[in-house]
Amino acid sequence: MRVLGFESSAKSASVAVCDENGLVSQYFQNSGLTHSRTLLPMAEDMLKNLSLTINDIDLIAVAHGPGSFTGIRIGVSAVKGLAWAAEKPVCGVSTLQAMAYNGTVFPEGSLICCVMDAKRSQFYNTLFEIKDGIPVRLCEDRAIGAAKLVEEIENHKKSVFIVGDGASMCYNALENLKANAVLVPEPLRYQSAWGVCMAALKEKQQSVHELLPVYLRLSQAERERQERVFGR
Amino acid sequence: MRVLGFESSAKSASVAVCDENGLVSQYFQNSGLTHSRTLLPMAEDMLKNLSLTINDIDLIAVAHGPGSFTGIRIGVSAVKGLAWAAEKPVCGVSTLQAMAYNGTVFPEGSLICCVMDAKRSQFYNTLFEIKDGIPVRLCEDRAIGAAKLVEEIENHKKSVFIVGDGASMCYNALENLKANAVLVPEPLRYQSAWGVCMAALKEKQQSVHELLPVYLRLSQAERERQERVFGR
Numbered sequence A, B: 001m002r003v004l005g006f007e008s009s010a011k012s013a014s015v016a017v018c019d020e021n022g023l024v025s026q027y028f029q030n031s032g033l034t035h036s037r038t039l040l041p042m043a044e045d046m047l048k049n050l051s052l053t054i055n056d057i058d059l060i061a062v063a064h065g066p067g068s069f070t071g072i073r074i075g076v077s078a079v080k081g082l083a084w085a086a087e088k089p090v091c092g093v094s095t096l097q098a099m100a101y102n103g104t105v106f107p108e109g110s111l112i113c114c115v116m117d118a119k120r121s122q123f124y125n126t127l128f129e130i131k132d133g134i135p136v137r138l139c140e141d142r143a144i145g146a147a148k149l150v151e152e153i154e155n156h157k158k159s160v161f162i163v164g165d166g167a168s169m170c171y172n173a174l175e176n177l178k179a180n181a182v183l184v185p186e187p188l189r190y191q192s193a194w195g196v197c198m199a200a201l202k203e204k205q206q207s208v209h210e211l212l213p214v215y216l217r218l219s220q221a222e223r224e225r226q227e228r229v230f231g232r
Helices: A035-049 A069-086 A095-105 A146-156 A167-173 A193-200 A220-230 B035-049 B069-086 B095-105 B146-156 B167-173 B193-200 B220-230
Strands: A003-007 A013-019 A022-029 A059-065 A090-094 A111-117 A122-131 A134-137 A142-145 A160-163 A181-183 B003-007 B013-019 B022-029 B059-065 B090-094 B111-117 B122-131 B134-137 B142-145 B160-163 B181-183
Touching: A003 A035, A003 A069, A003 A193, A013 A035, A013 A193, A022 A035, A022 A193, A022 B035, A035 A069, A035 B022, A035 B035, A059 A069, A059 A095, A059 A193, A069 A090, A090 A095, A090 A193, A095 A111, A095 A122, A095 A134, A095 A160, A095 A193, A111 A146, A111 A167, A122 A146, A142 A146, A146 A167, A160 A167, A167 A181, B003 B035, B003 B069, B003 B193, B013 B035, B013 B193, B022 B035, B022 B193, B035 B069, B059 B069, B059 B095, B059 B193, B069 B090, B090 B095, B090 B193, B095 B111, B095 B122, B095 B134, B095 B160, B095 B193, B111 B146, B111 B167, B122 B146, B142 B146, B146 B167, B160 B167, B167 B181
Parallel strands: A003 A059, A059 A090, A111 A160, A160 A181, B003 B059, B059 B090, B111 B160, B160 B181
Antiparallel strands: A003 A013, A013 A022, A022 B022, A111 A122, A122 A134, A122 A142, B003 B013, B013 B022, B111 B122, B122 B134, B122 B142
């Protein structure tokens, strides 16, 4: 089983190929260039350098959200187009679930706090615990206020490892738990296509038409329309 | 300061760009394809995808060894050629020193054991301890027998994090310390160009002509000649 994974849910972007032996190749960038310009060329260059074509891929995986609306749309759309043309199954995985694999470096029982900057004083977040080397989910993906998240992880009273593009912001907001908290360094901090592949290997395959973005919140345009039309 | 780093000391190969803000891009592969076929195209594709040229790079860094003789020759030769043509300074860093940056994810005071498979029942190895978030060297780079290394790290009686392409072999050889030892998972286990860039940022720049491979041992051809000619 050879998986091609895409991750473009925030500022960084990455593509990876994994097979039953683990990571074959990963191409990551955090340059600020737009994903619509960088993502597909990265995948194309990577396959070519591996002497592979899209026909050698068994499954195409993508982080379907939450995350930047534009980033998720680019990733999901690119994968839909590619998989439709190449007639391959796909798998959309939670950005936060994929990110939790970055935490499998930590000791058994550790808490992994996955945080993305959701703007408007919120994080996209979920919590995992490492059991038998695998991240086990403790709550659903959610948009949560910064203060509420800090209170919740301080209540856990465990060593907590913070990953994701909101990690530094979350770490700085902790007041009473700094001694037990680890701000994961680059290159393991950010969401990665390696994690997307690892998560996809445990999920159900989908047809191209089943793959949809998962935003968790209304977009700015939808919010503003609701406020204008319904006054809320 | 923008650094372009190359790592090709064993089976995996990688290239990375780092600047004063950290990792800009890393392109890693562990496919078994020869580095002479993959390494320079990876660098070329990566720079193009970042909208950079070699003229935008301030320093070219490379893992100068120890490691596979062929791998090191390919990396060092590619960097010498590139830096000579582009008139850039270079920096050769120890493969083991660069690998230690993978360990900066671990808690203060942890022991980082960097191990590469040197064949003939030996490891290329060095030990580091994390102090103020930085890996501090505890011994020189060396080729060491597997049994001797196991004895030495068991004597440390500390949590030990094992990185490098010899990590799994070293972990399996530990008998009394397994409970305190962590076999670092992919994608942080193997030597990486990110680590090469991070190490180079703390080292003295060199001219192209000063850059030389560091093998630590005689090559097979040299050993066999000595045995033939001098009977030893």
